Amino acid sequence: MLDMAAEPAGRFIEASQIAKIYETGGGVVEALSSISFDCAQGDFLSLLGPSGCGKSTLLMIMAGLEPATDGRASVAGEVVMSPRADVGVVFQDPTLLPWRTTLENVLFPIEMMRLRRSLYRDRAVALLEEVGLGKFLTKRPHELSGGMRQRVAICRALVHEPKILLMDEPFSALDAITRDQMNALLLDLLIRHAKTVLFVTHSIREAVMLSDRILVMGGRPGRIVATEPVPFARPRAPELEDTAEFVALVARLRNAIEHSYGGHRAGGGA
Amino acid sequence: MTTASLQTPKVAAMQKRPSARHQMLVRQARIVLMPLACAFLMLVFWEAYVRISHVPAVILPGPLVVLATMAEIYPTLLLQAVPTTIESTIGFLISCSLGIVLAVLLCYSRIWREAVYPNLVLIQIIPKIALAPLFILWFGLGAESRLAFSVFISVFPIIVSTYEGxxxxxxxxxRLCRACQAQEWQVFLSVRVPSALPFIFSGMKVSITLAIIGVVIGEFITAQAGLGYLIVASSARSDTPVALAAVVVLCGAGLLLYGIVTGLQSIVNERYSRGGSR
Structure with a gap:
């Protein structure tokens, strides 16, 4: 299923010397400065950092939704110039079409990519059943809770069978309990659908829970200040959070974030 | 209800009071009945004034006289209501088609947006009714001039609201569309048009009333047929009850058309309004 023929496994997603500079009315803002990283196929890589460190901008550049000022983003060995069919994106806001039902929303990318809806309908239904929305196929977004809407958005990102999932703080608008549920759901989903994931978050615990590797970003200009591998085996259960290793890693990451501020400010909430 | 055993005394007490449903019925009845009562009261005052002050019916007939006149000449009224209603509807439909096409052009053509749109907004401000006699000059005494004038004054709300939408x-x-590699025609059909529908319908509500005004003014001037013609002709004969009867029927026709558009709007809003999305 996975074709690894062309690519060295270690560089399925690659960022090399990416910079982003905005010109605003007040002058030039350096949002990202020489960002380089790579991600192996099948890995879950998190970009962790406080608000305004440019992590979402970086993700949009990797998605081909925003141009980099300098440097190169590449996916599966090809330079990213525009959005790709082998990538699924989940945004912070579920961005569902309010007039469409759950199922029609999930099939939206299929229509836009001019693929045959009938070929993907069963898959869309199966995905929705997998995330517990089997009874909500004909509901419209305003009839769903925030967590349900984001689950619809995840199904929508997976429906065209992309190899890569780019997620931009997908759970940051949800309450803490729902968020934990969504983390468990995502872990579970990824066991059955192997994807390479790039995940943006400002929650240290979320990053540790989900990732294989974490890139800690600092702000002004946005840059990578630390890289931490996450050694925990999968599948991961919520009880993992109570282990000493988990707590120690969270502490180390919080230190790295605080350090990036020169120790003047407390890190983002865990 | 199965939860009955869990109810606290407070909840039980609340349920014994006049129910919330009852209160809602009263509230809804007030919404309908209060304006009707007010209108009825005004008619009573009108009738009383006419009787007490002995105003001649030529100047101001009472509502009962108008009602009697309506009953007497209703075939004529209905006959004249037909061309007015049909021409208003046609004018409105032309405005909708033309307005939507122009709005799409504005949406996709930068030149149109930059050069034409500010002028359209400017034309909105001028008193367009002042141009009515010129339309008769340009388009003759037939339905063409009434339709053209009707479209002229009713097309702008459609253009502006559709463009906004x-x-x-x-x-x-x-951004989602871009991520899905959608082409612009797909974005237009699947996202822009559905998002614009509530806007288009609020423009239509303004447009339908203007379309009727346009036709009636056209009838005033061309004086061939229609309720506008009847009003002018009977006023000229000092037949005030007939003129007022025609006005009443015109109100009815206007309400009917407005009601149809409002009904369609509520159906569309139920599905496409952005408010329902989050």
């Missing part, structure tokens, strides 16, 4: 799309949705 097509361009004020949630930017997140547009």
């Amino acid at each position: 097509l361009t004020n799309v949630d930017p997140n949705l547009l």
